[in-house]
Amino acid sequence: MNTVIRNGRLIDPANKRDEVADLAIVDGRIADLSEIRNPKSEIEEIDASNLIVSPGLIDLHVHLREPGFGWKETIESGARAAAAGGFTTIVCMPNTSPVADSPSTIAWIKDRAAEIACVHVLPTGTISKGLMGEELAPIGSLAQGGVVAITDDGRCVQNNELMRRAVEYARMVGLPVFDHCQDYNLVGNGVVHEGYWSTLLGLPGWPSAGEEAIVLRNVLLAELCDHHIHCQHISAAGSVRILREARARGVKISGEVCPHHIALTDDAIQNFDTNFKMNPPLRAQEDVAALLEGIADGTIGILCSDHAPHAQFEKEVEFDAAPFGIVGLETELGLFLDLLVHKNQTIDLPRLIEMYTVNPARLLQIEAGTLSPGRAADVTLIDPDLEWTFDASASQSISRNTPFNGWKLKGRAVRTIVGGQTVWKM
Amino acid sequence: MTELVKSQMRWQRKDLLGIRELSAEEIIFILDTADAFKEVGTRDIKKVPALRGKTLVNFFVEPSTRTRTSFEIAAIRLSADVINISANSSSLTKGETLKDTAKILEANHADIIVLRHSSSGAPQFLAERLTSSIINAGDGAHEHPTQALLDLYTIRSRKSAVAGLHVVIIGDILFSRVARSNIFGLLKLGARVTLVGPSTLVPREFEKLGVAVSYDLDRVLPTADVVNLLRIQHERQRKEYFPGIGEYIRLFGLTKERAKLLKPDCLIMHPGPINRGVEIDSELADGAQSVILDQVTNGLAIRMAVLYLCGGISGQ
Numbered sequence: 001m002n003t004v005i006r007n008g009r010l011i012d013p014a015n016k017r018d019e020v021a022d023l024a025i026v027d028g029r030i031a032d033l034s035e036i037r038n039p040k041s042e043i044e045e046i047d048a049s050n051l052i053v054s055p056g057l058i059d060l061h062v063h064l065r066e067p068g069f070g071w072k073e074t075i076e077s078g079a080r081a082a083a084a085g086g087f088t089t090i091v092c093m094p095n096t097s098p099v100a101d102s103p104s105t106i107a108w109i110k111d112r113a114a115e116i117a118c119v120h121v122l123p124t125g126t127i128s129k130g131l132m133g134e135e136l137a138p139i140g141s142l143a144q145g146g147v148v149a150i151t152d153d154g155r156c157v158q159n160n161e162l163m164r165r166a167v168e169y170a171r172m173v174g175l176p177v178f179d180h181c182q183d184y185n186l187v188g189n190g191v192v193h194e195g196y197w198s199t200l201l202g203l204p205g206w207p208s209a210g211e212e213a214i215v216l217r218n219v220l221l222a223e224l225c226d227h228h229i230h231c232q233h234i235s236a237a238g239s240v241r242i243l244r245e246a247r248a249r250g251v252k253i254s255g256e257v258c259p260h261h262i263a264l265t266d267d268a269i270q271n272f273d274t275n276f277k278m279n280p281p282l283r284a285q286e287d288v289a290a291l292l293e294g295i296a297d298g299t300i301g302i303l304c305s306d307h308a309p310h311a312q313f314e315k316e317v318e319f320d321a322a323p324f325g326i327v328g329l330e331t332e333l334g335l336f337l338d339l340l341v342h343k344n345q346t347i348d349l350p351r352l353i354e355m356y357t358v359n360p361a362r363l364l365q366i367e368a369g370t371l372s373p374g375r376a377a378d379v380t381l382i383d384p385d386l387e388w389t390f391d392a393s394a395s396q397s398i399s400r401n402t403p404f405n406g407w408k409l410k411g412r413a414v415r416t417i418v419g420g421q422t423v424w425k426m
Numbered sequence: 427m428t429e430l431v432k433s434q435m436r437w438q439r440k441d442l443l444g445i446r447e448l449s450a451e452e453i454i455f456i457l458d459t460a461d462a463f464k465e466v467g468t469r470d471i472k473k474v475p476a477l478r479g480k481t482l483v484n485f486f487v488e489p490s491t492r493t494r495t496s497f498e499i500a501a502i503r504l505s506a507d508v509i510n511i512s513a514n515s516s517s518l519t520k521g522e523t524l525k526d527t528a529k530i531l532e533a534n535h536a537d538i539i540v541l542r543h544s545s546s547g548a549p550q551f552l553a554e555r556l557t558s559s560i561i562n563a564g565d566g567a568h569e570h571p572t573q574a575l576l577d578l579y580t581i582r583s584r585k586s587a588v589a590g591l592h593v594v595i596i597g598d599i600l601f602s603r604v605a606r607s608n609i610f611g612l613l614k615l616g617a618r619v620t621l622v623g624p625s626t627l628v629p630r631e632f633e634k635l636g637v638a639v640s641y642d643l644d645r646v647l648p649t650a651d652v653v654n655l656l657r658i659q660h661e662r663q664r665k666e667y668f669p670g671i672g673e674y675i676r677l678f679g680l681t682k683e684r685a686k687l688l689k690p691d692c693l694i695m696h697p698g699p700i701n702r703g704v705e706i707d708s709e710l711a712d713g714a715q716s717v718i719l720d721q722v723t724n725g726l727a728i729r730m731a732v733l734y735l736c737g738g739i740s741g742q
Contacts, residue, residue, distance in 0.1 A: 195631065196631060196634050199629065199631040199632060199634070199635070200446075200606075200635065201546055201547070201568055202546045202565075202566050202567030202568035202569070202601075202603060202606055203546045203547070203566070203567075203568070204567075271550070272546070272547030272550055272551060313523065316523070316525055317523055317524060317525070317551075318524055318543065318545035318547065318548045318551060319545060319546060319547045319548075319551075320544070320545040320546070320566070321545060
């Protein structure tokens with residue numbers, strides 16, 4: 001079946017398009033409108049008046065928990081949550097069980113996704129064997145197995161020499177290196193931002209310097225190896241400053257920001273609610289300001305969720321003992337639209353879409369994130385002004401560990417189309 | 427018992443989680459209530475029927491002898507039935523969750539649960555989920571409210587008022603729940619507080635709580651009305667915080683020489699257990715200015731007052 005999406009504001013940053021236009025989909029691909037004018041078959045019409053027609057959104061930082069942790073999330077449920085959030089492509093992290101450090105595990109994830117996921121699921125492999133930070137994972141075999149990046153996310157390779165060799169090796173096979181930036185010595189057993197609230201509550205502090213030290217290490221290694229390192233979930237003001245300086249010198253380094261790090265600050269932990277416990281932790285107001293500045297000036301070019309599902313029984317424990325992380329796929333677009341476009345006016349809509357489409361697609365070197373004719377018809381329809389309330393109990397995810405239940409937000413995806421098929425509709 | 431209590435205030439809390447959430451009026455109300463119970467301790471028959479028929483569980487997920495014993499004696503004097511349970515948090519992590527264990531205590535009709543736990547916030551976690559009274563007997567580096575109350579009680583009984591006094595707390599402040607609860611309580615009652623210790627264990631961030639921070643003990647001691655010494659440990663997890671006990675004593679130990687800087691009526695306090703010869707000279711710990719054993723005795727009265735007040739609310 002062929003489809004035409006009519007009268008939407010079509011924003012396609014890769015092609016520098018921002019205009020009210022119709023979009024044609026023929027046989028699951030973006031087509032020229034002329035192909036629709038001579039229809040061989042039935043045409044589905046979608047009215048997109050007052051909506052944004054965006055390339056399908058990409059979230060390059062998601063934990064789908066399979067294989068191994070199906071009680072938290074499955075590839076199927078995570079993909080549904082992604083579709084409900086407006087995402088047509090998600091990149092899943094390798095801290096599963098078994099750890100995704102072998103081609104066989106990657107093959108399992110890809111097979112499972114092909115069988116059951118309603119959006120594209122792209123796996124990553126680990127940097128080190130078993131996430132142990134001691135020996136290189138078989139990065140070449142992982143590349144042949146189809147990973148889009150390597151990362152030890154959730155952990156961080158502490159040995160600078162091993163990290164250097166991983167980056168050199170990844171360059172050979174053309175894979176970007178993603179890094180969860182955390183210096184274990186500086187962070188210790190920290191669970192919340194080291195500052196006023198950690199001091200007041202006696203909770204172990206996680207200092208900003210613990211992130212900044214590794215961001216700086218990554219700048220040095222990206223330069224040394226002339227290869228791309230992408231710093232995951234940046235939370236601290238100093239990290240933004242380091243990235244800005246390095247990128248100005250042309251270093252192949254980038255960063256991403258999650259919505260909770262701009263929507264919330266560390267005062268949210270004062271009731272010991274573990275739905276506010278994530279890694280890196282919620283930081284101070286000046287960090288939020290620095291992240292917004294970094295987003296505004298382009299230092300930060302990618303937005304993502306770090307969707308990290310955990311079961312209620314796992315989170316409902318002592319603050320120290322609770323696992324880090326929150327779900328985010330269904331709230332991230334709404335939060336960023338609300339906070340970046342509407343409230344703070346940090347960026348405009350085309351820029352936000354760029355950060356969710358062409359920018360991650362370029363980093364991942366995948367054919368996604370544009371509405372160019374011939375490309376797979378992955379399209380997200382967004383109502384940027386729709387006011388809605390997030391109800392965690394109605395979430396598509398298996399898990400409910402969110403600090404945003406009941407939040408009123410402005411703007412969200414209303415339809416998600418993957419390969420020409422509507423996979424989710426409000 | 428109510429006729430023993432002076433104030434007209436009506437106690438509203440089923441739980442005692444920390445000092446930070448209490449008003450000055452509530453703190454004074456507890457101290458006044460403790461006055462009444464202090465008198466009970468001087469009688470031949472040191473027992474009153476206030477909590478007869480109530481069950482108190484001393485639930486200690488971190489080892490403690492002093493605090494547990496004090497709560498146990500206090501509960502027995504109030505005629506409560508007392509059960510002691512110890513666990514270590516690692517077995518809790520592996521097996522039953524804290525929530526499940528506590529729910530089982532509640533299902534066994536525990537009216538009052540006295541919780542000691544290594545995680546900050548654990549008592550609040552239980553209080554939000556149980557109808558039993560939760561009394562915080564120390565949570566992580568967060569609060570140890572009954573210790574602060576007995577310290578305030580001891581100061582008040584020796585100095586008549588807390589307001590206007592200069593209280594110096596010395597030692598490992600960063601990891602100390604005693605320090606935090608004392609800071610909150612002393613400031614609420616109008617005292618001036620100075621923290622002294624190695625910069626690694628007394629970060630400047632504490633100034634934002636409204637206290638002074640100093641690294642020069644000799645300059646602070648002459649104006650002190652009370653010095654409260656915290657136990658200093660140089661174990662595995664503290665090795666990176668200061669070089670060793672010898673240097674600690676040189677810089678921050680209350681030696682006989684240094685004690686000469688104190689005003690003659692300055693009180694010397696210590697929550698125990700004491701490292702004799704480390705944070706305090708052994709003779710000073712037993713000397714005329716020391717109120718360390720008073721603190722222990724006052725602890726009984728304070729804990730009786732807290733159990734009586736909160737236990738009277740539980741299950742209502």
